[in-house]
Amino acid sequence: DGARAILRALGNPAVYNGAVNLAPPQMETYDSFAAALKESCEKPFELVEVTVSQALEKNLPLPFPLTREESNQYDGRKALQLIGQYTALTEGMKKTVAWRKCQTTG
Numbered sequence: 539d540g541a542r543a544i545l546r547a548l549g550n551p552a553v554y555n556g557a558v559n560l561a562p563p564q565m566e567t568y569d570s571f572a573a574a575l576k577e578s579c580e581k582p583f584e585l586v587e588v589t590v591s592q593a594l595e596k597n598l599p600l601p602f603p604l605t606r607e608e609s610n611q612y613d614g615r616k617a618l619q620l621i622g623q624y625t626a627l628t629e630g631m632k633k634t635v636a637w638r639k640c641q642t643t644g
Contacts, residue, residue: 539560539615539621539624539625539630540560542620542621542622543558543560543620544619546621547620550620552618553616556616558615558616558617558620559612559613559614559617560614560617560624561577561611561612561613561614561617562614562624562627563614563618563624565611566602566627567602570627571601571602571627572585573628574627574628574631575631577628577631577632578628578631578632578634578635579635580624580635580639590604590605609618
């Protein structure tokens with residue numbers, strides 16, 4: 539999605555001197571992230587839940603902020619006009635898993 543937005547922004551006066559946030563219309567959460575990951579992986583895995591305190595204490599590398607104070611919501615409508623539609627999280631993960639598998643076996 540990022541690459542498509544960049545390519546479509548090049549030479550497009552409508553986005554000159556501005557910013558474009560890549561943000562899909564639905565909010566992703568750790569639950570939606572875990573569901574997409576489970577659906578995308580070829581091998582089953584155990585999901586281990588931890589509290590915010592445990593994650594902070596263990597300094598776990600996580601994809602989303604843990605607290606409301608760290609969270610921001612962005613409007614991705616401008617990017618959506620450039621790219622047409624966002625790749626669904628599960629679809630993107632499946633593509634990433636397939637690409638990664640190709641890198642490790644090829």
